[in-house]
Amino acid sequence: MKPRSQIPLVTKIYLAILVYLSVVLIILFILRSRDVSMNWKGIQNFLPGSGTDVSAEVSNTPQVSQATEPSYPPDVPWLRATTNTPIYDAPGGVTQPAAMLVSGETAPVVGATPDRQWWAISVPYFASGQGWVQAGQVTVQNPDKVPVVGAQNVTGAAPLPTEQIPVALAIANVNVRNGPDLRFDKIGLLNNGQEAEIIGISPDRLWWAIRLPENPEKTGWVAKDYIVARNEDNAPVLSLESGAEGGAVTSPQPGKASLTAAWKVNIRAGPGKQYAIVGTLQQGQSAEIVGRSEDAIWWAIKFESSEGEHGWVAAAYVEAQNAQNVPVLK
Numbered sequence: 547m548k549p550r551s552q553i554p555l556v557t558k559i560y561l562a563i564l565v566y567l568s569v570v571l572i573i574l575f576i577l578r579s580r581d582v583s584m585n586w587k588g589i590q591n592f593l594p595g596s597g598t599d600v601s602a603e604v605s606n607t608p609q610v611s612q613a614t615e616p617s618y619p620p621d622v623p624w625l626r627a628t629t630n631t632p633i634y635d636a637p638g639g640v641t642q643p644a645a646m647l648v649s650g651e652t653a654p655v656v657g658a659t660p661d662r663q664w665w666a667i668s669v670p671y672f673a674s675g676q677g678w679v680q681a682g683q684v685t686v687q688n689p690d691k692v693p694v695v696g697a698q699n700v701t702g703a704a705p706l707p708t709e710q711i712p713v714a715l716a717i718a719n720v721n722v723r724n725g726p727d728l729r730f731d732k733i734g735l736l737n738n739g740q741e742a743e744i745i746g747i748s749p750d751r752l753w754w755a756i757r758l759p760e761n762p763e764k765t766g767w768v769a770k771d772y773i774v775a776r777n778e779d780n781a782p783v784l785s786l787e788s789g790a791e792g793g794a795v796t797s798p799q800p801g802k803a804s805l806t807a808a809w810k811v812n813i814r815a816g817p818g819k820q821y822a823i824v825g826t827l828q829q830g831q832s833a834e835i836v837g838r839s840e841d842a843i844w845w846a847i848k849f850e851s852s853e854g855e856h857g858w859v860a861a862a863y864v865e866a867q868n869a870q871n872v873p874v875l876k
Contacts (some may be wrong), residue, residue, distance in 0.1 A: 550839065553839070565740060572752075578623045578750040588771075588846070597809075604668075605793055608748050611668060614726050616652045618652075618687075621688065621691060622654060622688065622691075623655040623687060623688040623689060623691045623692045624652055624653065624654050624655055624682075624686075624687050624688070625652065625653060625655050625665055625667065625679070625685060625686045625687065626650065626651070626652045626684060626685050627647040627650060627651050627652075627679070627683060627684050628649065628683060628684060628685055629647075629649050629683050630646055630647070630648055630649050630682060630783075631647040631679050631680070631683040632645075632647075632679070632680075633645040633646060633647055633648065633667070633669060633677035633678065633679055633782070634677060634678045634679070635677060635678070636678060637663075637664035637666075637678045637683050638664070638858055639660050639740075641659065641794070643810075644677065644784075644809040645669065645677065645782045645783065645784050645809065646744065646749070646782065646783045646784070646809070647667075647679060647684075647782065647783075647785050651782075653667040653668060653669070654668040655666060655668075655688075655689075655692050656668055656676055656692075656693075657676070657692060657693055657694070657695035658689075658692045658693070658694055658695070659695075659850065660694050662680070662681060662689070662694075663680065663682075664678050664680060664681060664683050664685060665679055665681060665684060665692070666676065666678055666695065667679060668835055669782065673803055674852055681742075694827050700831070708790070710746075710777050711743060711777060712743065712744035712745075712775060712776065712777045712778050712779075712781040713741050713742070713743060713744060713775065713776045713777065714736070714741065714742050714743075714754050714756050714768060714773045714774075714775055715739070715740075715741050715773065715774045716736040716737060716738055716739065716740050716742075716768070716772060716773060717738065717772055717773065717774055718738050718771040718772045719735060719736070719737055719738050720735070720736045720768050720769060720773065721734075721735060721736075721768070722734035722735060722736055722756070722758060722766035722767065722768055722831050723766060723767045723768075724766060724767070724797075724828075724832045725767060725804070725828050725831050726748035726750075726752070726753035726755070726767045726828075726830075727753075730767070731797045732829070732833060733758075733764075734760070734766055734769055735756050736756070736759070740759060741759070742757060742758065742759050742768075742785070743750055743756060743757045743762070744756055744775060744777075744778065744781045745757060745765060745781070745784075746781055746782050746783065746784035746829070747778070747781050747783055747784065748767070748783075748784065748869055749783055749784070751770070751783075752766065752769065752770055753767045753769055753770060754767065754768050754773055754775065755767055755771060755829065756768055756782070757786055764806055764865065765806060765808070765829070765830045766830055766868075767830055771822070784809065784810075784829050788820040793832065795825070795827065795833045795847070795848070795849055797832060797833075797834070798832055798833060798834040798835075799834065801868065802834055802835075802868060803834065803835035803836075803866070803867070803868045803869040803871075804832055804833065804834050804835055804866070804867050804868065804869075805832065805833055805835055805845055805847065805859070805864040805865060805866045805867070805869070806825040806830065806831070806832045806864060806865050806867075807828060807829055807830060807831050807859070807863060807864050808827055808829065808863055808864060809829040809833075809863060809864055810827065810828055810829050811826065811827050811859050811860060811863040811864060812825075812826055812859070812860075813825040813826060813827060813847070813857035813858065814847055814858045814859070815858070816855060816856065817839035817843070817844035817846070817858045818844070818858075824849070825849065825857060827859060827864075833847040833848065833849070833859075834847060834848040835848075835866060835869050835872050836848050836856050836872070836875070837856070837872050837873050837874065837875035838861075838872050838873075838874060838875065839858070839874070839875070840874055840876070842861065843860065843862075844858045844859065844860060844861060845858065845859050845861055845862055845864065845866065845869070845872075846858055846875050847859060854873075
């Protein structure tokens with residue numbers, strides 16, 4: 547009788563590997579089938595006639611339309627932005643946007659153009675106390691109570707009550723910069739425990755725009771990480787773009803004639819809108835003044851570009867300091 551031949555060790559190893567792989571494939575197949583079944587059931591829940599309330603499913607997702615209604619008096623007209631809405635300082639959109647009403651935010655309405663294509667809203671942070679938004683980007687409550695006015699006649703924008711003004715409290719010594727980024731120059735310091743009025747927030751919501759306590763006419767930016775804010779819901783999102791696109795703005799030296807952009811303003815090759823745009827100043831950014839136009843409507847600033855060594859900005863959009871004796875440039 548012949549002895550039974552033994553299976554070689556290598557063959558045993560191959561068989562063990564084969565069995566192991568087969569088990570793994572079977573498990574993966576079972577899991578895959580289960581996932582597909584669950585996904586199909588999820589899809590069926592949203593199909594018509596499935597018995598699932600679609601609105602109930604969607605209600606768990608945060609939506610602007612589900613926002614809490616603001617506490618305006620019943621007869622006061624107000625609006626809500628249905629998308630990120632630029633705020634202009636005049637109707638028609640002919641100027642650069644000065645700020646932004648974020649989708650879902652609300653504001654009191656103080657007037658409208660005769661065709662009601664533009665609504666005037668209360669913006670206490672603007673020099674005029676009001677700004678303009680396009681009708682197609684907002685929904686208005688109590689529109690029949692909104693007076694029809696011209697852009698120059700809107701004076702009903704009341705400032706916020708003192709207790710509602712946004713305020714920044716420094717929890718450490720924090721640098722104030724002339725733009726919402728660490729690359730911008732330092733223009734001041736907010737000491738630990740010191741407060742400053744907030745006038746806006748950067749689009750990325752990482753920086754507060756403030757009025758400098760020692761000089762409320764001047765504005766700057768502080769990082770949110772070092773600030774505790776009050777009434778911050780009343781602070782608008784400021785519309786910003788990259789700084790000088792076609793050249794370099796020279797930071798002003800202490801004591802010299804300078805200006806600070808009240809909001810984003812174009813830098814032009816000459817003193818007029820007919821000249822080409824060669825760059826921009828961001829809201830809160832400062833520049834050295836080297837001259838002015840004969841009509842004093844435009845400031846010349848030190849700005850090195852392919853067009854020359856200075857550029858021009860409209861005086862209406864900036865705040866000038868120490869500029870009484872600057873020369874007239876032609």
